[in-house]
Amino acid sequence: MAAVDKKGRIALVHILARQVSWDIFKYLLDHCIQSDVRDANGVHIFNMQDQEGKTLLYHAVSYGRLRIVEFLLDHEVDPTVRDYCGRFPLYNAVLLRHSAIVYALVKQRPDTINLQYCVTGDTPFSVAATLNNVELVRLFLNNGADLGLKDEAGCTVIAKTIIKESCAALQVILNYANQRGIEVVNNVTGNGWNALQCALMKDNVEIFRVVIEHMVGNSIDPSMTRESLIKLKQILLTKHKTIIELDVFEAAMFHNHSKINCFLHECEKLYDLKMEDTMRSRENNWLLNILQNNNVM
Known part of the structure; x- marks a missing residue:
């Protein structure tokens, strides 16, 4: 039974392939x-490995043979054994979307x-998140997924979900x-960007809104509290450096993000205010008017 072929594979692997x-198979x-x-x-x-480093x-x-896996x-088969490309069973199961095996x-x-x-620094958790697999994301979160781990490029799972536009997973x-009370929106990339800076690289309103509302701690709607308005002011007026230092309004215009611009204009309509030229002075900022009208200033 331990004899191998030219690829180092045991007979059980060939029998497995025949379904x-x-x-x-249990008898064997x-x-x-x-x-x-x-x-x-x-x-x-x-636990024998073939020439690719793969085990049974x-x-x-x-x-996808769940009962054999179980x-x-x-x-006591070791599930941490990697193939010679650095992949391991759980990582593979997530990629193949074999949820029951996961x-x-x-x-x-x-x-x-x-x-x-080891090649990219991705984890099963980050792969599930970028695939927008909410079921597996929840499973991993409830079993100790590390939100702070960074891949080889220095990106956390937050940055990766934003980049891949995996909105549902990001929300979860x-x-x-x-x-x-876990801080996850700062320093999410190798160059120290926060989640908002990442979101401004994409013209995706859903992603942008999820990030903003998390940072504000409230939904962006007429019921916003005084505290949330203060946070919103700070977030939208803070200069963030991507290519150059811009605030949110300026960055949306600079990157020609029409959808995010529309969202910002919807915010304007929501508060029944007029917005000055986008490249405006802080004195004419529409958000300052919101805050003044709500006695926040």
């Missing part, structure tokens, strides 16, 4: 346990959620962070 029934797995099948170096057949568990994940995990792997070894793919992560 044989669970009963037959039981035989390997009872006979304690190992290679010449004493490595158990379940890795292949079972790739083929069996191997129950028999649940099984997390149940057995939740610590693998924060393992990083920000809500989770807000409920637990």
Whole structure:
């Protein structure tokens, strides 16, 4: 059973690829346990790696064989073993969207959620987030996902979801962070940008609004509190350096973000105010008028 082909693959991998029934495959797995099948170096057949570094568990994940994955995990197969490209079973399961297998792997070894793919620095959590897989994002958050981990480019999961425009996942992560008082919007990229600066690189109103409302701590609507108006003023008037230093209004114009510009104009209409020229002085700023009209100043 421990004999390998030219690619270093054991017979079980080939049988797995043929999609044989669970009963037959379990019989073979039981035989390997009872006979304690190992290679010449004493490595158990379940943990043997082929020429790509892939184990039987890795292949079972790739083929979506949940019961085989569960069996191997129950028999202490190591789910942290990487192939020679640096990938590991949970990372692979998320990429392939095998949700049931992801649940099984997390149940057995939740610590693998924060393992990083050595090439990019991505984790199963960040991959699920960029794929906008809200179900898996929630699973990972509830099992210890690290919101502060950075990839090889220095980006956190917040930056990555903004860049990939994964709005639903971003909302879930920000809500989770807000409920637990976790700061996640500052220093989210390798060059020190915050989440708002990232959002201003995309003309995506949904993403922009989610970030702004998280930073304000309130929905942008007529029911905004005095405290939220103060925060909104500070956020929108603060100069942020992307290419050059601009505030939010100026940045939206500079990047020709028509959708975000429309959103800002809708804010203007919401408060029934007139907005001066976008490249305006602070004295004529429409937000200052809002604050003055609401006795915030």
